[in-house]
Amino acid sequence: MRHWLLKSEPSEFGIDDLAQSSKQTAPWTGIRNYQARNFLRDESSVGDLAFFYHSSCPQPGIAGLMLIASKAYADPTQFDQSSPYFDLKSTDEKPRWTAVDVKLVKKTRLLGLDEMRRVDELSGMRLLARGNRLSVMPVSVTEFDAICKILGI
Template sequence: MRYWLMKSEPDEASIDHLAHAPEKTLPWTGVRNYQARNFMRDGMELGDGVLFYHSSCPQPGIAGIAKVSSAAYPDPTQFDSSSPYFDPKSSQDKPRWLLVDVHFVRKTPLIPLSTLREHAELADMQVLARGNRLSITPVTEAQWRFITEHLL
């Protein structure tokens, strides 16, 4: 099993949206970064753990736990000309962008970014790296264990 941190703007898809979605599952749409897409395509497996992270908000941080609940498949928003994630260079026969479904496990007390920075055990988390803008980053087993056992 692998572990991931997946960022979402809470006004678009929050941990509460996930908790109240049909079957408590949402497609992780709108990823338009090749490295993040490749994590979904090549790295994620069913059941992988997800730290659900609220970003671009007054208090960014980990807001819950989810799990990967599908293999990667084409993101339909790339084909929808009314979507902010529309990509005119993508086609049905050669989609550029993928998504995975994520399933709600539990909401947690918010762990702010500032709290993550306080712990030496988490110093090498990619979300803490200067200039990191990836919406999906790997989390080591040791980082996952520290967060789930000591901060939640």
């Protein structure tokens, strides 16, 4: 089992949206970075745990825990011309982008960046690296355990 951190803007899809989804499960779509896509497509597995991270908002931070509930599949938004994630170069035969389904495990208090930066076990976390904008990233066992301890999960 691997651990992940997946970012989403709460104005587009937040932890509350996941909580209100049917069976608290929803597709995680819109990934348009090749490294992030590769993590989802090649390295994530059903049952992996992931932190739900609110980004590009007044108070960014970890807002909950979810699990990867499906294998990676072709992201349907790449074929939808009305979607901001439409990709003219994607075809049914050669889709460029992948999605996974995620299921809510637990909504938590918001764990912000400032608090995370004060935790020694998180000093090497990709999320805290300067200039890191990757929307899907692995989380080490040490980092995962430290965050779970802080959040009481």
